[in-house]
Amino acid sequence: MSTFYGDEVSAIVLDIGSNWTRAGYAGEDTPKLVFPTSYGFLPEENVENDGDIVMGENSNANLGESEGDPYYPKRKKRPKKRRGSYIIGDAAVMAWRPSMEIKNPLVDGTIRDWDALEEIWDYIFWEDQLDIDPKEHPLFVTEAAWNTREIREKLTEIAFEKYQTLAFYIAKNPVLSAFAAGRPTAIVLDCGASSTSCVPVVDGYVLKKGIHKQPIAGDFLSEYLLQQIQSNPQISVIPHYLISKKFIVDADKPSNPILRDRPNTTESYNKFMQMRVMHEFKESVCQVFETTYDELVISARPMKTFEFPDGYNTSFGPLRFNAPEILFSPQKFLPQSSLEGIDVSSLYGVHEMICNSVGSCDIDSQPHLLNNIILTGGTTLLPGFTDRVNYELSMMRPGSKIKIHAPGNTIERKCSSWLGGSILASLGTFHQLWISRKEYDDYGKSIVEKKCE
Amino acid sequence: MASGVKVHEDCLTKFKDLRAGKFKYILFKISQDFEEIVTDTTVKDTTYDEFVASLPEGEPRFAVYDFEYEKPGEGHRRKLIFYSWIPDTANVKSKMIYASSKEGFRKKLETSFEIQGTEPSEVSYETVLERAVRTS
Numbered sequence: 001m002s003t004f005y006g007d008e009v010s011a012i013v014l015d016i017g018s019n020w021t022r023a024g025y026a027g028e029d030t031p032k033l034v035f036p037t038s039y040g041f042l043p044e045e046n047v048e049n050d051g052d053i054v055m056g057e058n059s060n061a062n063l064g065e066s067e068g069d070p071y072y073p074k075r076k077k078r079p080k081k082r083r084g085s086y087i088i089g090d091a092a093v094m095a096w097r098p099s100m101e102i103k104n105p106l107v108d109g110t111i112r113d114w115d116a117l118e119e120i121w122d123y124i125f126w127e128d129q130l131d132i133d134p135k136e137h138p139l140f141v142t143e144a145a146w147n148t149r150e151i152r153e154k155l156t157e158i159a160f161e162k163y164q165t166l167a168f169y170i171a172k173n174p175v176l177s178a179f180a181a182g183r184p185t186a187i188v189l190d191c192g193a194s195s196t197s198c199v200p201v202v203d204g205y206v207l208k209k210g211i212h213k214q215p216i217a218g219d220f221l222s223e224y225l226l227q228q229i230q231s232n233p234q235i236s237v238i239p240h241y242l243i244s245k246k247f248i249v250d251a252d253k254p255s256n257p258i259l260r261d262r263p264n265t266t267e268s269y270n271k272f273m274q275m276r277v278m279h280e281f282k283e284s285v286c287q288v289f290e291t292t293y294d295e296l297v298i299s300a301r302p303m304k305t306f307e308f309p310d311g312y313n314t315s316f317g318p319l320r321f322n323a324p325e326i327l328f329s330p331q332k333f334l335p336q337s338s339l340e341g342i343d344v345s346s347l348y349g350v351h352e353m354i355c356n357s358v359g360s361c362d363i364d365s366q367p368h369l370l371n372n373i374i375l376t377g378g379t380t381l382l383p384g385f386t387d388r389v390n391y392e393l394s395m396m397r398p399g400s401k402i403k404i405h406a407p408g409n410t411i412e413r414k415c416s417s418w419l420g421g422s423i424l425a426s427l428g429t430f431h432q433l434w435i436s437r438k439e440y441d442d443y444g445k446s447i448v449e450k451k452c453e
Numbered sequence: 454m455a456s457g458v459k460v461h462e463d464c465l466t467k468f469k470d471l472r473a474g475k476f477k478y479i480l481f482k483i484s485q486d487f488e489e490i491v492t493d494t495t496v497k498d499t500t501y502d503e504f505v506a507s508l509p510e511g512e513p514r515f516a517v518y519d520f521e522y523e524k525p526g527e528g529h530r531r532k533l534i535f536y537s538w539i540p541d542t543a544n545v546k547s548k549m550i551y552a553s554s555k556e557g558f559r560k561k562l563e564t565s566f567e568i569q570g571t572e573p574s575e576v577s578y579e580t581v582l583e584r585a586v587r588t589s
Binding site: 171175343366428 | 454455456457458484487488489495500513528538539540541545546548549550551552553555569571575588
């Protein structure tokens, strides 16, 4: 057996999602690094000392940059410099800085901002994180099912030209999720942060004509919740970074926190931090109603209390259910005014997306697909989500056997494609699948279309 | 996308034997080192129920079964059926490796159709018979 990639050299697996980036070593059960894909950006005039980044807890990242440092002999100097500074990592992005904008390098699940992508790769490989030299490792990345040929080729080029990786592979998220669920043929519903997509996978290949997607997912729910909650003059969603001291107060009583002075805060940073609060709100308060929306039943359900970062706390009733209802009946629950550039009448409930996706596959495979529906993405973890999908589908497809696979294990649900990539990339037999350095040199970047089907 | 896991020659030999009527079914598995697909067991005189019972509860297998049935009005029929048995109870690593190795293996065997099973009801006699009658 060839030891093309010996045991000590593990591949690096990267899954850059719209909300979270996951990175780690192939063969491990969980990614070593999970951090927001959104990054902070300081325009050039706000960066001090010739490009040195103004940063708090991460400033020791510069320590190892001097050549020949005996303590960090392996660490490479980060190739620099783009204009302005990029601030990456969970704690770093959250830490307030004047004039720091928050940006996201993905649009519709695919890469748009290449400078930021390289900064993220730099951060992962160097900068105190994995601390590896990409030249010594094969690199396995995941992609959206609708990624374009241009983007795939550019990723291949960057991997080999700039990072000089030992080998490269790019795999589609829904295929990895389907395999990790033990189903070479399945419908994969991915409801994450920025979009909801439904993708048929047949014998390990994406059926392109069956891809259905729309930009209504977790972030949209957070946005909607923020608007709804702020419409109550009693409540203002003050994010953590503004709060110096909060006081314990009774329910519905003003909290009068002591606020911090944070001049020159950007709109995007404030919004990012508000969305974090709404994310927490969703996780602790929201729930999907199990059957068809019924206002009477819902208003009789127990309320749930939420404490905002400033200490203000109150109970929420129907809103708990109304927000997630957007995912199932957008036509009914989405105010058109909340959508810019999207026609509400073109939106579908997630169960309708599944049916449309199944319906675009050949008739013989339809029963089989309905029997193999995989749920992935953080938003599918809302309590009641799986039951509701099941309920709606059995109403739409009476007589069909419907089986939904939704792993109870949160890692498997949130990171199924990273995990699938980790297992695959660790296999000795996978070496023949990698695009090798030599193949790239011989055929150029277009090799990716041939090898990574 | 595939795993690159190879198929041992013996799998193809045993498959030919089955086609020649020497066995009723064969179970295949992926070797411990995840390098290749090998023959697990071959069984000659048996029933469909015994075949289903032989599929391990928490571990994947591939299988080929020589399925005989009566088609109403058309008499006796015989079909070779490929099974990918990857139960939900299996661990994620074996699920991933079997699922990504399935297509490469199935293509090497000439079978009538394929059953993807994740729990016993999906490989039941009724399910398979219904499919056999429909696809002929």
